[in-house]
Amino acid sequence: MKPAVDSPPPLTVRTVPVPDPGDLPARLPHPDALAWIHHGEGIVAWGQAARTTIPGGPDRFTRARAWLDDLFTTAHIDDPLGLPGTGPVAFGSFTFDPAAPGSVLIVPRHILGRRDGHAWLTTIGEPTGDPLTLAHPPTPPTGLRWSDGTLTAPAWQHAVATAVQRIRHGRLGKTVLARDLTVQAAQPIDPRVLLDRLTTRYPACFTFAVDGLIGATPELLIRRTGDHIDSLVLAGTLPRGATPADDHARAQRLLNSPKDRREHAYAADMVRDALTPLCADLHVPHQPEILTLPNVIHLASPVHGTLDKERSVLDVLAALHPTPAVCGTPTGPALDLIRELEAMDRGRYAGPVGWIDATGDGEWGIALRCAELDPADPTRARLFAGCGIVADSDPAAELAEAQAKFRPMREALQG
Template structure:
């Protein structure tokens, strides 16, 4: 991996073509430039003039946003060892990449953005045909906004048969199109119909799960349900992302475009973050709504902190994440008691986890050990996932799966894809789940999922 301050694109491409011909294999080049500040949502919207494969990520806790347009390379995995397979593909690309990046900011240069499905063994593809089991994309063009500054990364896979001037002209044309932005107002979609998918059947599945838990078949299982909505016209994704960011400021905002479909959401749940080998994970489980007044809000929060069912659910997550983190990190620090994590519509029990990632491990190693946490699958891990596969009435696809990014400096962050929707032209499927234990009440769990659907409903045609 070569880092240099040279940024003359024509010279770089010429050298890459010579190298590709010499070794008779493709050569990835990556060039990073600092540019005048650009609004990420305008860039996301305008990116469709270049390519309809767009990617969006905004951090929940810092001024950090990435927008990818187009594809330099995609990392797919087809085996059950998908995280290791993607890591192996990434290592190969990273080893041979030539990177011109004098800034060294995280999220610039060679960055892969994307996600994984919840269950690699799920065979029913519908309605997720556009989203394979795993798909991490190295964008052709990547806007990184960090602490008020904008950086544009250009990633190009050079082949032996490529012509220098043709590549130079194409990049210049794409840069001009991407950076010639004109501000305009975004329109949110107008909803025309809403339908719940078999709510009574879902409640019956919750009751069946409580019976199975009492029989000792498993300790906990998370069951999700689906809400379908339609619109008067195709959804414009940039407006939805901007509205989510404005209304869910404590959440990760994500959007992935693939073959004309969008998977978007605002998730509060970090899975893991690695920044200069500092590992941070999050235990987020146990949920109640926000109150209509400050007094009611505080009352609901106090009840959540002392509710046996929610505390038990939260402790399941803490213990599992602790075990997973200790397997690949040292200096593990976990507070003894959770605190409240407030969002616009909900408040959760929250326990942070901090550690130092051991040498030789990457963020994908951590994700492999963590996914799925008891907050998204249940306990025991394997039994709960198998139970979901056979008893849940929907195909989760990327819902509740790990989504995020990593870069060539071994930084990265993944969240859990909840509070999300799969948008297909003028319709969408929204998903929400809840943790079922032996004393769960089906109606109460149904009402909890209704609250969890609100963040996405609020930007997809109102409540």
């Protein structure tokens, strides 16, 4: 079965240099925003030149690449810059569960980008007026009402305790349990407001928006630039302290924690095992380092490699997802336990999110620290947070960690 496709090939694509656009979220003219921003650079986009919804299944990344190859190879492309992210680009978001439907790729009509001193505007199709005219100024959400999602806090702690018992009985080494919160606003939630607040407060994260999924993930799943790839493995977390001295003490505790080091090792080892067959050389550090964000402290391992042959970034995604950082290990038993204990559909939370261009370059993160707007009611959204569970996990501590991970999106909504 082919993906459901609504596209008008061949596409006509024109990229032109433009003056520095300044704040990228502020240039989005409509609420139907697409975005990928890191330290103020990246791409934002709007409109739809083509779109596909990809069925669940083990070959979904292959299907996605085939659809894009057909679309991009027939396109008429005028791209004098030839940089990653110029020319036609597809934004994508895949469901966490490989069997679940709902993964999407969108080729926007307008793409505004800034990278390494260059700025550009790509238009797909015939231009219609000034695409940067602010047609609908953003309005911050008001009248927010919060409620539990699928599980209450005590019920989720019980699920964590159950997972710990399963792990201690030898069924698996680690699983990752997520919970959700629901928010209701007085009027439709404008993604541009959330993007602006997230990029301001979390510039070191990768702020994204794809088809109503908005967030700021600290985890770079894969970046492909030519034959070079980069990844950032995060696993092992503590909330930030109240003072610099407290932060330092917590960082040292994290580095010396057998529980967190074991959780991190599961994720780093899996990334090494997944990427080694694809690479001519690969560097994975022997010891993790500390990554400090405004809300939490992570154990982090930056990974770098060179691909052994031409591979799209989607090919590398297929090898990596789902990682132990968002699923557990071994993958099969961990995924089965998630389906049993979470009692919810994660949708695209904890799935790959990012972009790919016509050369196969792209950047993809894991959709963490995010919210998903309700497509039937844009005044409603679900927020997600998850924690890695191992044999010595404490349910109360995991709940506190989840609360800290909700903070970026709560702040973005509340201002």
